[in-house]
Amino acid sequence: MNKSFYYLWVSISFGKLALSLYTMTITLTIFSITHSATLASVVMFIHVIGKLLSSFVFPLATENTPLKKILSMSLLTQLLIIASILGILITEINQVVQLSLIFSLIGLAGFMDGFASPSRMSLIPELVQDSKTGKANSLVSTTDQTFALLGWSLGPIAVNYYGANWALIVSIGLLALSLFSSLQIKTTKIKEAKKRPKWEVIKAGWFILFSKKNHMRTITTMDILEGIASGIWIGGITLVFVNEVLKKGEQWWGFINSSYYAGSILGGILITLFSIKLQKHLIKGIITGSFMVSILVLFYAINSTAWVALALVVLMGPFYQLRDISQQTYIQKVILDNTLSKLYAAKDNLYYLIFALSVFITGVISDYVGVVYVYYLAFFLYLTSTIFAVFTFRKGNQSSQIVNVGNKYQ
Numbered sequence: 001m002n003k004s005f006y007y008l009w010v011s012i013s014f015g016k017l018a019l020s021l022y023t024m025t026i027t028l029t030i031f032s033i034t035h036s037a038t039l040a041s042v043v044m045f046i047h048v049i050g051k052l053l054s055s056f057v058f059p060l061a062t063e064n065t066p067l068k069k070i071l072s073m074s075l076l077t078q079l080l081i082i083a084s085i086l087g088i089l090i091t092e093i094n095q096v097v098q099l100s101l102i103f104s105l106i107g108l109a110g111f112m113d114g115f116a117s118p119s120r121m122s123l124i125p126e127l128v129q130d131s132k133t134g135k136a137n138s139l140v141s142t143t144d145q146t147f148a149l150l151g152w153s154l155g156p157i158a159v160n161y162y163g164a165n166w167a168l169i170v171s172i173g174l175l176a177l178s179l180f181s182s183l184q185i186k187t188t189k190i191k192e193a194k195k196r197p198k199w200e201v202i203k204a205g206w207f208i209l210f211s212k213k214n215h216m217r218t219i220t221t222m223d224i225l226e227g228i229a230s231g232i233w234i235g236g237i238t239l240v241f242v243n244e245v246l247k248k249g250e251q252w253w254g255f256i257n258s259s260y261y262a263g264s265i266l267g268g269i270l271i272t273l274f275s276i277k278l279q280k281h282l283i284k285g286i287i288t289g290s291f292m293v294s295i296l297v298l299f300y301a302i303n304s305t306a307w308v309a310l311a312l313v314v315l316m317g318p319f320y321q322l323r324d325i326s327q328q329t330y331i332q333k334v335i336l337d338n339t340l341s342k343l344y345a346a347k348d349n350l351y352y353l354i355f356a357l358s359v360f361i362t363g364v365i366s367d368y369v370g371v372v373y374v375y376y377l378a379f380f381l382y383l384t385s386t387i388f389a390v391f392t393f394r395k396g397n398q399s400s401q402i403v404n405v406g407n408k409y410q
Helices: 003-034 037-062 067-089 095-127 130-162 164-183 198-209 213-233 235-244 251-273 282-302 306-334 337-368 371-395
Strands: none
Touching: 003 037, 003 067, 003 095, 003 130, 003 164, 037 067, 037 095, 037 337, 067 095, 067 164, 095 130, 095 306, 095 337, 130 164, 130 251, 130 306, 198 213, 198 337, 213 235, 213 282, 213 306, 213 337, 213 371, 235 251, 235 337, 235 371, 251 306, 282 306, 282 371, 306 337, 337 371
């Protein structure tokens, strides 16, 4: 690991903490202003819509602009946007105008945030040795979950004791640190501008996603199946499950969420420790992670004891991380650096579309069939994903042990 990777790591960590604290603060602020849970929930929706729109623009930006510069500009713009939101909150203006401006800026912040994630993940293979890619992904994933948990857990406390304005000031300070760290990154890659039709640039990432080469189509199919299944962790579904199945109050909803993050952090730490071994068994890691999640989700569905549910959620964390980090490392090994950012943009795009579908499907099943059947469906989808992967990888004569993958996507 070199200094530039650690600067990227610090930038990701502070950026994640700033984003989670800012989102929590704005959500609580909108609720306190309007006393409307619906308007408060719109905060995340608008942010995600902004990120979805940016995923179409991001591939075009990467054609002529280095990833480091895209990342720094994204962080700087988000910093200025949050400062503007703070200015609007402390200014006495008409409430309708105030909310309109805030929601517009939230959408713009989401749009700019959409440039940050694919830039960061695409920079990792540029900054670390090939043999340490797995460890780098583990470190990033662990701190990502840790700081997200801190932001969502400490956010309400900070707002309650110090007020929303101070919480936003802290978010601005954290983004400033993230920006400073990003400016210290040094890359050796030289950006070569290419003149290509815009539509060709945008569709490049999608083409790679569904390419048969290096089993990208298999991985994408798994993402679709498991993306729909991931709806089990949507706040409303978890809350209904806690109330109707576990027979507990809303505080246990928080316990379940905290356990999920705790398990993810534990998994990230374990995978960091065994990253060298994992890097030789990436496909096994993907398949094993998906299979074990399916089994644990089934146990979670048939269980009605709250403490057992917490334990199962913690156990899921390491296997979620095993699956995700193995996939992340595999992709970074088999895809060329100059197309990796476009692939991540397409993956983000697909994720948002699948997430919207998942919200709809899980909501309908919960309302008309029963919330426990949402988890049975998730079990079925994870298991189907695993079986599909086993047969597809075997059919393609792909070795489950990957030391050096020389045939990258052209």
